[in-house]
Amino acid sequence: MLEIKPSRQKPKQQTEPLPPAVPPAGLTIAEASRRTGVSVHTLRYYERAGLVVTVVDRTPGGRRRYHQQDLDWILMCTKLRATGMPIKTVHRYAQLVAAGHGNEEERLALMEDHRAEVAARLDELRQNLKLIDHKIDVYRGRLAAGEAEQLWAPEGRAKAG
Amino acid sequence: MLEIKPSRQKPKQQTEPLPPAVPPAGLTIAEASRRTGVSVHTLRYYERAGLVVTVVDRTPGGRRRYHQQDLDWILMCTKLRATGMPIKTVHRYAQLVAAGHGNEEERLALMEDHRAEVAARLDELRQNLKLIDHKIDVYRGRLAAGEAEQLWAPEGRAKAG
DNA sequence: GTACAATTTAGAGCGTGCTCGAAATCAAGC
DNA sequence: GCTTGATTTCGAGCACGCTCTAAATTGTAC
Incomplete structure (x- = not known):
């Protein structure tokens, strides 16, 4: 069954309040906190605890700079957490993902x-x-x-x- | 639309493993634990914390003797807990119920x-x-x-x- | 350059909900 | 009566997941 979906004719401008694109320089931890809904304390805690599979960028002075992929992963973590997955298990999952392809059985x-x-x-x-x-x-x-x-x-x- | 359900013809004897009736003397805390799935530690904790609206019977020597109504209420508590109701809130609810009829607005x-x-x-x-x-x-x-x-x-x- | 806010780290602290411990007491079988 | 195991109280301990602190550092606005 083929169905013609009413396609948006000009997706030039979306009226939805989509979050503005992350600037190439990245976001401060405060901004990342706003966008993810995770407190700056918890952002740092998640990183320390090994939940964050992406390596968060740093300024020369050592400040974190978050890019979209970091936010994506952190949001993923919050969703796993919201389903009751313990920190420890998210950590294991992150390790599997970090290890790269080849451990899909374990992830599965x-x-x-x-x-x-x-x-x-x-x-x-x-x-x-x-x-x-x-x-x-x-x-x-x-x-x-x-x-x-x-x-x-x-x-x-x-x-x- | 009327539908004839295959009714059990003689509900005299149920083959389901219904829990045996609570004897008039009541159950020990160990038995109550078995029947509710709540550890004896937690049973005592719930009582201390004011979750148990029924007054659990005692032997002359001070041992708890649980009756059906106690088990019913405790099971209710476990279900509220399972839905994420904090201990504090179950406690408030227990207080309302203990106060008797007349506070249905609050319970509601x-x-x-x-x-x-x-x-x-x-x-x-x-x-x-x-x-x-x-x-x-x-x-x-x-x-x-x-x-x-x-x-x-x-x-x-x-x-x- | 100066002031001031934001961020850094490692570790301590905290709220929740059990879970356990110790010493005393009770109950049931012999 | 004696032994043995269950139960009592109540305070301490624990696991989890943040949350906060303090002192040092960095970045930004003027």
């Missing part, structure tokens, strides 16, 4: 393991969300009943909750 | 707030799961290509990952 295994964990937690979360929704229903019900008829107690010694 | 607000957070994290998790799946696809693709034709490098200086 690492990601598949992690995927299984994330999927399991997703299921658990969904399940527990139902419970929360049930609780919310109960309280809304009680409030509706209470407001409609103050003196009628809809439950005598109901179970707590 | 607490649960609604939490629901929103859980829903947001669910969305984020789903989004990030896609990224993980993408990575897995990439590695599977590389492995398939590599196995099919050892000497052909499908990418020269590709971006890291």
